[in-house]
Amino acid sequence: MPQLGQGILKGMGVTLGHLFGKKITRAYPEYKRDLPERSRGLLTVDMDRCIACLQCMRICPDHCISIEQEKRDADGSGKAKPYAVGFVIDDSRCMYCSLCVEVCPVNCIYHTEEFEAQAYNRLELARQFGERPVDPTVDPKPAVKKKKKPTGKKAPKTVERPRTGEDEVA
Amino acid sequence: MVWTVVEYLNYEPWRFLVSFAAVLFLVLNIAGIFTMAERKASAYIQLRYGPNRVGPRGLLQPAADVLKLFSKENLSPNRADLWIFLAAPIAMFIPAAAVWLVMPFAPGAVIVDLNIAILFFVAITSIGALGVIMAGYGSRSAFSLLGALRGAAQMISYEVPLILSLLGVIMLAGSLSLVDVVNAQSGGFWHWYFLPLLPMFVVFYVAGLAEVKRVPFDLPEGESEIVGGYMVEYSGMTWAMIQASEFAMMGLMAAMNVTLFLGGWQPPLDFLDLGAFNWIWFGLKTALLTFTFQWIRWSVPRLRMDQLMDLGWKILVPACLVWLFVVAGAMLVLQGS
Amino acid sequence: MLSEERRIESAALSGRAAGRLANPDVRDEFGLETLDMSMGPQHPAMHGLLRLILELDGETVVRCDTVMGYLHRSKEKISENRMYPAVIPITDRIDYMNNIAMEYGYVLAVEKLLDAEIPPRADAIRALMNEFGRIMSHIPSIGFLMLELGAFTPILYAFRERERIQNIFEAVTGARMMFHYIRIGGVKADLPEGIPEQMWNYIEGLEQRLQPDFVDLIEGNEIFIARTRGIGKMTQEKAVEMGLTGVPLRCTGAEFDVRKHYPYGWYKNLDFDVITDTEGDVEASYRVRIGEVKQSIRMIKQILEDLPEGEVMADLGRRIRPAEGDGIGRVESARGEYAVHVVSDGSDTPYRVHYRTPCTVNMQLLQEIVPGHYLPDIMPIMGLIDPVSGAWDK
Numbered sequence: 001m002p003q004l005g006q007g008i009l010k011g012m013g014v015t016l017g018h019l020f021g022k023k024i025t026r027a028y029p030e031y032k033r034d035l036p037e038r039s040r041g042l043l044t045v046d047m048d049r050c051i052a053c054l055q056c057m058r059i060c061p062d063h064c065i066s067i068e069q070e071k072r073d074a075d076g077s078g079k080a081k082p083y084a085v086g087f088v089i090d091d092s093r094c095m096y097c098s099l100c101v102e103v104c105p106v107n108c109i110y111h112t113e114e115f116e117a118q119a120y121n122r123l124e125l126a127r128q129f130g131e132r133p134v135d136p137t138v139d140p141k142p143a144v145k146k147k148k149k150p151t152g153k154k155a156p157k158t159v160e161r162p163r164t165g166e167d168e169v170a
Numbered sequence: 171m172v173w174t175v176v177e178y179l180n181y182e183p184w185r186f187l188v189s190f191a192a193v194l195f196l197v198l199n200i201a202g203i204f205t206m207a208e209r210k211a212s213a214y215i216q217l218r219y220g221p222n223r224v225g226p227r228g229l230l231q232p233a234a235d236v237l238k239l240f241s242k243e244n245l246s247p248n249r250a251d252l253w254i255f256l257a258a259p260i261a262m263f264i265p266a267a268a269v270w271l272v273m274p275f276a277p278g279a280v281i282v283d284l285n286i287a288i289l290f291f292v293a294i295t296s297i298g299a300l301g302v303i304m305a306g307y308g309s310r311s312a313f314s315l316l317g318a319l320r321g322a323a324q325m326i327s328y329e330v331p332l333i334l335s336l337l338g339v340i341m342l343a344g345s346l347s348l349v350d351v352v353n354a355q356s357g358g359f360w361h362w363y364f365l366p367l368l369p370m371f372v373v374f375y376v377a378g379l380a381e382v383k384r385v386p387f388d389l390p391e392g393e394s395e396i397v398g399g400y401m402v403e404y405s406g407m408t409w410a411m412i413q414a415s416e417f418a419m420m421g422l423m424a425a426m427n428v429t430l431f432l433g434g435w436q437p438p439l440d441f442l443d444l445g446a447f448n449w450i451w452f453g454l455k456t457a458l459l460t461f462t463f464q465w466i467r468w469s470v471p472r473l474r475m476d477q478l479m480d481l482g483w484k485i486l487v488p489a490c491l492v493w494l495f496v497v498a499g500a501m502l503v504l505q506g507s
Numbered sequence: 508m509l510s511e512e513r514r515i516e517s518a519a520l521s522g523r524a525a526g527r528l529a530n531p532d533v534r535d536e537f538g539l540e541t542l543d544m545s546m547g548p549q550h551p552a553m554h555g556l557l558r559l560i561l562e563l564d565g566e567t568v569v570r571c572d573t574v575m576g577y578l579h580r581s582k583e584k585i586s587e588n589r590m591y592p593a594v595i596p597i598t599d600r601i602d603y604m605n606n607i608a609m610e611y612g613y614v615l616a617v618e619k620l621l622d623a624e625i626p627p628r629a630d631a632i633r634a635l636m637n638e639f640g641r642i643m644s645h646i647p648s649i650g651f652l653m654l655e656l657g658a659f660t661p662i663l664y665a666f667r668e669r670e671r672i673q674n675i676f677e678a679v680t681g682a683r684m685m686f687h688y689i690r691i692g693g694v695k696a697d698l699p700e701g702i703p704e705q706m707w708n709y710i711e712g713l714e715q716r717l718q719p720d721f722v723d724l725i726e727g728n729e730i731f732i733a734r735t736r737g738i739g740k741m742t743q744e745k746a747v748e749m750g751l752t753g754v755p756l757r758c759t760g761a762e763f764d765v766r767k768h769y770p771y772g773w774y775k776n777l778d779f780d781v782i783t784d785t786e787g788d789v790e791a792s793y794r795v796r797i798g799e800v801k802q803s804i805r806m807i808k809q810i811l812e813d814l815p816e817g818e819v820m821a822d823l824g825r826r827i828r829p830a831e832g833d834g835i836g837r838v839e840s841a842r843g844e845y846a847v848h849v850v851s852d853g854s855d856t857p858y859r860v861h862y863r864t865p866c867t868v869n870m871q872l873l874q875e876i877v878p879g880h881y882l883p884d885i886m887p888i889m890g891l892i893d894p895v896s897g898a899w900d901k
């Protein structure tokens with residue numbers, strides 16, 4: 001016992017100080033913090049603007065957007081254009097990575113400030129936006145080019161092992 | 171009229187029934203209040219608010235807890251030794267309740283003025299160790315068993331410094347009765363025994379902490395390594411019983427500390443004497459001491475088994491013995507002259 | 508015929524242990540048996556899902572086998588089927604205490620493949636966020652160490668700091684935990700208005716709070732010293748031989764830090780020290796962590812003082828499709844050296860991605876140094892390694 005309890009007493013002083021200090025927790029459901037502008041909450045789609053380009057469906061790492069497409073003359077221009085009749089975002093799979101938001105060419109899919117999603121059934125978390133519901137349980141299979149792996153394709157040649165951090169060896 | 175009823179109640183068997191109900195009421199409430207106090211103190215230390223939903227400022231939380239625990243199913247492990255498993259919480263609870271029978275709350279307010287009250291206290295608290303062993307052995311789990319082994323080793327070895335530190339008080343008071351001990355400390359706080367017996371007070375405090383298994387001596391529970399130790403298999407009301415007995419035990423240790431070393435119900439200065447209401451002093455001192463228990467708990471980590479034993483046997487016991495001789499010598503010199 | 512589970516288990520056991528399993532009635536010369544205990548995978552102190560098969564002689568650990576893989580989420584295989592940018596959110600989930608470094612390593616590897624030129628402001632912001640990420644991981648690590656020693660309070664003080672950094676991160680990246688901020692070619696977006704000042708204020712406040720809440724409360728505490736001094740002690744040779752990196756290596760005195768010795772990004776321009784300690788025990792690891800937090804504060808101040816102006820994203824085109832070849836990104840994450848090896852076959856998705864997480868390697872230490880310690884000493888040793896379940900299982 002080199003210090004005879006000094007350290008413990010010092011620590012107890014710290015905790016005693018905090019006993020009367022300002023509390024930092026907040027009563028959550030009553031008190032809600034303002035979310036910053038960039039915060040990423042649940043997604044929503046503005047279906048009037050969606051041009052059914054399927055970019056969001058392709059990029060989504062979790063395959064949680066499913067779009068059912070149909071050629072339709074929606075804006076009365078006389079030309080039949082792709083139109084999203086069904087659009088589902090499965091919140092039970094979404095990881096709020098924002099990739100779909102970034103790729104959308106017309107900025108019609110975006111994050112809201114809503115973040116409290118809960119349901120008794122996973123399927124209830126799939127939110128439908130189109131006129132026709134889409135089955136969220138079917139993997140949309142984004143049209144990424146299929147690689148023929150691992151069916152014997154040789155690994156790409158790695159020319160030389162590039163060394164990171166070049167030459168400053170300790 | 172009222173006084174005749176009161177006097178009538180002073181005869182058996184009414185006296186027994188009333189005091190039994192009073193002690194039960196007291197112990198259960200102490201458990202509830204201390205749980206609440208613990209949660210609030212820990213929350214404030216940790217910059218939180220703690221329970222604040224049930225009732226004004228969350229004060230009814232213990233009641234809600236009890237209701238919840240009552241409605242919970244009482245699970246027991248498949249291969250548990252059911253008799254021992256279910257008897258263990260009772261074996262822990264009874265000693266925590268029984269010692270209150272000899273505690274002087276205020277002048278004249280003691281249920282039984284045993285002439286061997288201190289011996290009674292020592293004997294009864296030792297039963298608590300039995301409860302721990304029963305719980306650990308009965309639940310048939312490696313974690314419980316380890317917890318029970320630790321609990322047994324710890325509680326039995328800390329009984330030695332605990333008893334040795336009591337000897338100082340017994341020597342000074344010249345009696346084993348708690349009422350006599352409190353009466354001997356009358357007349358201002360400089361007459362309280364914690365001053366002449368400071369090392370013993372510290373030893374009793376530390377050993378008491380170990381006896382009630384609180385941080386830094388909560389090895390039998392050790393939630394980070396043996397996940398709750400002997401009580402890991404309990405649920406529902408049996409678990410509540412163990413918890414209640416732990417908190418009641420903590421209150422008991424604080425009250426014992428107050429009675430033996432801090433003057434019991436004696437007011438710190440003579441003019442503050444409240445007569446029959448001196449139990450307020452007793453309550454205040456006990457609450458303060460309990461708060462220090464909680465404060466320590468939320469400030470320090472836990473010791474290891476071997477370090478715990480080192481502290482008990484290599485520091486507390488010798489310190490006690492040395493001071494015992496000092497006290498004895500001083501008494502000889504002062505009384506001889 | 509052993510059942511599948513039993514077979515895996517006995518594969519996990521080794522030597523004497525496997526013999527014991529076949530013949531459980533082995534007793535020593537006094538006729539005493541050792542106690543087998545399975546700690547985890549559901550255990551409050553196992554930093555996630557780890558199972559330790561322990562053989563106890565009283566409270567002394569005779570054997571300790573680690574069984575990993577309870578949180579295996581197949582990150583490497585998933586990464587092979589995602590487009591290059593879409594792998595970044597997946598790397599976030601590897602080490603969920605220090606996500607930003609996980610993104611950084613992968614992005615560095617892909618950028619090496621692409622030979623991309625990164626704007627200096629993006630580089631500086633990356634380093635800034637990475638250092639915040641380190642503070643965000645180191646301070647709770649200290650809290651976890653104390654939690655495992657039985658003190659509950661420091662972890663809540665630690666999470667106060669973490670939450671405050673998370674508030675800053677939420678304003679910058681939009682998320683509180685899975686940031687997805689560092690992108691191939693730069694960062695997602697510039698720092699918003701007012702955030703550099705907020706960061707500066709926070710750092711100044713942290714400097715003041717660090718002393719009472721994490722040094723005064725912990726460092727001198729006799730019980731803390733008794734529980735950690737000399738526990739989990741290892742020599743420098745041993746640490747190097749086992750391939751440890753990060754704090755477990757540096758607390759033995761070996762000076763190795765990827766940021767210093769293989770500098771990447773903005774770290775070339777920063778002035779900082781590599782914190783080492785000579786003891787190589789749990790207490791030393793605590794000191795190293797505190798020292799590194801202080802160094803991170805120093806670095807953040809340097810970056811904030813002269814933050815270069817300009818773009819935050821290099822123009823790499825909409826589709827990222829590197830030529831055939833491979834690239835390695837090495838970063839110093841809060842737990843040690845984290846490296847990502849990306850092999851490209853010229854398509855949209857990587858051919859192979861390998862994550863070398865420090866936790867997987869550092870975890871091997873348990874088997875080596877735990878036997879001979881007491882059962883409660885396992886917890887501080889876990890605190891020394893400070894592994895994260897997501898990172899060792901990937």
Ligand code: SF4
Pocket residue numbers: 043059060061062063064065089093094095096097098099100101
């Ligand atoms: S946020 Fe990410 S996971 Fe969610 S729908 Fe968009 S791309 Fe998919």
Ligand code: SF4
Pocket residue numbers: 045049050051052053054055056057067103104105106107108109
């Ligand atoms: S990327 Fe935008 S426009 Fe295209 S389908 Fe998705 S939501 Fe519609």
